[in-house]
Amino acid sequence: MTEHSDYHTADEATEESTIDDASRRTFLKGTVGAGLLATGAGAGLFGSATAAETLLVDDFDDWSHGGSNAMGGYTGAGGFATASASGGVMTLETAAEETGWFATTISGDVSSYDRLELVLAGSSDNAGEAFTLGGTPLGDLADGSVSGTVQIPTSSLDVSDGAQMQLNGAWAPAGTLEIDAIRFASGDSEPTEPTTEETPTPTDGEETTVDEMSLSAVPSVSGDSGTVDVVLSEVPSTGLSGFEIDLSIADTDVAAFETGRGVSAEFPDAFSSISSSSLSESTATVKASDGADEYTGGETDVLLATVPVVINGDGATTVSLSITKLQDDDGTELDPTLVSGSIPPGTEPTTEPGTDPTVEGTTLSAAPSVSGDSGTVDVVLSEVPSTGLSGFEIDLSIADTSVAAFETGRGVSAEFPEAFSSISSSSLSESTATVKASDGADAITGGETDVLLATVPIVMNGDGATTVSLSITKLQDDDGTELDPTLVSGSIPPGTEPTTTDGEQTPGEFNLIPRLDVENINLDGTADVSITLDEVPEAGLSGFELDVTIADTSVAAFDTGRGASAEFPEAFSSINSSSFTESTATVKASDGADAITGGETDVLLATVPVVAVGGGSTDISVSITKLQTDGAGDPIDAVTMVTTLTVDVPTTTTTTQDGPGTVEEGLSRPSDTDGDGFFGDLNGNGRIEYMDVILFIDHLDDQVIQGNVDAFDADGDGDVDLNDVVALFDMI
Incomplete structure (x- = not known):
């Protein structure tokens, strides 16, 4: 899919989410000027005639945004409520007080033709005022009637090789224009019977995923490096608002994602301004929003992202995909067929491409x-x-x-x-x-x-x-x-409910107790588990090796990131170590200075951090590998206790009282979904999604946003700007 810099600014994606002013859809509103379809003196609507010589610009049989027209020049569209080609007809639909653009580029010498013809398959009654050519309403060019074949003399157009012709939606009532073909003509011409195939519009609740839609990983390798393209076969009629997709390479001995300072995925223009990526050797995550609303439905073979890879050795492997989010403009999740790719392309990996070895539900x-x-x-x-x-x-x-x-x-x-x-x-x-x-x-x-x-x-x-x-x-x-x-x-015993609360277990002479600094945390919260020996035996304490286990890692887990470690009190600070998996933390230390003496009580041994994963409650227990006295190193027979951590999932709240008004006619008022004072649910449907990001961009300068700084200041810096849009995007 080719890109066209005249309409988009392709910024290199970084590991941080970014947005720039040029990406805002408001930049596209009312775009007119040099290089657009001119409609000066002499433009008009010609009557029907007989045979003519014609040169096809586009018949829309295989149209895609960012693709090529029949002349080999660029074609694309953006900003319209609908801009899609189906059955050989290009449908452009504006929303009230919104605009959009459709562009096509001349490639070659057309000086021998005396007019440009727009062959219409249909139009709304108000199409004459809803669409413009070079700033002139289409109805003025067509003497008030926009139907049949609209003809414009080439003498009033820039038809030089490489010139762009652009049809705009006017800032006016909503309208629809259906174009069967665009062509140059000379001599007399016969009216063209328009194609009238209708494209059904999904009703509320109806599945919007196109039949046979696929999301594919498409590797390309040259020497010891390459890329993996993520490609959506077709955008549904309800558009594409954004995505978050994970890629995974099965065997990093064969190939791996490229990592290093400054290395990131690349995104096409439509996604380059609101995007982020993170790469490890085996996995990559790409995330972006179509802030300019360029993908409105019907586009095919849409490139979403390109991820760099390096080749590490001989053999073959697969790169597979999984979807965290893939949403249309209504916020509905799309469900395409996932197609894995082979690295190198065309090879047969050890495991069948696209097959995860673990059976689902195992x-x-x-x-x-x-x-x-x-x-x-x-x-x-x-x-x-x-x-x-x-x-x-x-x-x-x-x-x-x-x-x-x-x-x-x-x-x-x-x-x-x-x-x-x-x-x-x-x-x-x-x-x-x-x-x-x-x-x-x-x-x-x-x-x-x-x-x-x-x-x-x-x-x-x-x-x-x-x-x-x-x-x-x-x-x-x-x-x-x-x-x-x-x-x-x-x-x-089987079928029983374990005892999980501190103090309800039967204590022994010595007890090893996990204590939480907080017993209830929110989904984005953390807790510390402190392991305490309630009493040191008279023979003292020389050292320990303990395992702390979280029973249900779907509720909480230990932090396994780089630099994650347990904390130890001063007595154990010089000789200690810790290691983590999601479910188990192992802490090990020695009292080298003999600081812990017999008879001490409530002795802190170590503290390990826990992060919330999902709602619910889970046991956190401690088990002993070694717990020894001074001198002979006799084992301390301590009873190990269990505690319970609860992760609270906040009830979705739609706070409208004292909140801002609607950002766009026909939508509900914005809501604060988690009670933190930020009204990130801009369309008021009770959840934060990609469409909220697009609405934020659209109405960033509107009074409803700028007049409610407290409600829309996502980053808390005291104003509402593009950084707050990025902060909202990162919340999805």
Whole structure:
């Protein structure tokens, strides 16, 4: 898809969201001037005649914005409520007091033709005042009647090679113009029968995704580098407002996304001004909004973004797509078929292109069984992907060992089914167990269901209930690809509700207690979990290694970003370490200065940060790998406690009382969806979406915005400007 700098400013995308003044749709309103279709003296509407010599400019059989006309010149449209070609007819529709442009470029010598002809398939009654050519209402050129074939002498036009001809929507009542063809002609001409195929308009609630619409990853490789284009096959009639799309490369030993300072995805002009990207070696996220409303429906093979890649080695791999958001101008989510690509193009990757090895809905479950004072925990994979299962390393964790613990002792180990029995190992402590095995005989094949991986023995220590949770170190298919099933914890005894509140568990002589600084946080909130030993034994405390586990990572998770670490008090500050997965934080430290002495109470060992992920409640437990006294290093037999973190999801609020008025006729009043005082839901439909960004751009200078700074100051700097538009975009 070619770009045309006369109508768009293509800025290089950066890792930060950007917007510039030239991108605003208000810049496109009323665009007229040099190079547009002139309508000076001599322009008019010619009568019907007989045969003529003609040169086709465009018949709209294969039109796309940013593409080429029949002469090979640029063609495009923007700003209209509708600008789409279907069945060989170009439909332009203006909204009341809005404007738009349709442009087509001359390529070649047309000096032998005496007129330009617009062959109309239909028009609204007010099309004569709703559309202009070079600033002159179309009705004035057509003597009040806009129908049939409108003819304009070339003597009144700039028809030089490379000149642009532009048809504008006037700042007037809404109107519609249907163009069957644009052509140059000389001599007499016969009237052309217009094409009258109608394009149905979706009704409210009707699916707007075009039949067979696809979103494709299209790699291109040259030497040791290349790109991946993200291409939407067709824009629905309801337009395209914006997107957030993730790309993933399956095997980074073959290829990876390019990273480094200043490296980012590139976006076409329509998206370049309101866009952002983030790249790691294996994943890339591209996000943009069509702030100029250039994609209005019917455009085909639309380039959304181009992501750079580097080639790392021989072989082949796939690049796949997933959609976080892809919305039309009504805020409706589109659902195209996702098409993965091969790197290098045309090769056959190890895994079938577009196939995620993990079967959708696959779970890895901890399934306890108890009889008397003993029992077991089975680790079960619900379904093996088509690419098989080569092996695994899985950790199990019991939250409250005063209720149940993994069985330990000489000769005690996990049991494995025959497929894994020859290459397997296990290690068990009271609170944690690790099971590891390989399917050396390739006995587990794709499609098998409810596959038992291991059985771990447990003992019952007391009354009450607790949970056993799982975390994955490795779980790979036969191609070495990591599988990502949903993790399902189990209750001990089965069917019980674990005790999860501090103080309700049965304390021991020494207790290891996780304490939250706040027990309830919002979706964008964080909490700190402090691990405290309620009393140090007389023999002192030499050091510890503890695992802190979040039972449900769909509610909260540990921060795994670069630089994330636990905090330790001064006694442990010189000799310590921490490591994080989403579900488990491991903290390890030694009291090298012998600062902790026997008899001390409420001793803080470490503090780990937790971030909210989704609404609900989850257990946070602590388990002991090592907790030792001074001197002989005897283990401290402490009871491990459990706490509960709740993440509150705010009820969507539509705050209209004392809020600003409507930004556009026909819309509801803007609403503050989360009660923070920012009215980011500009169309008042109860959610923040890409259309709100476009409305913000459209009406940024309007009194309803500038007169309500407190309601629209997203970045809190005391005014409302383009930075607030960027801040709204980043909220989506």
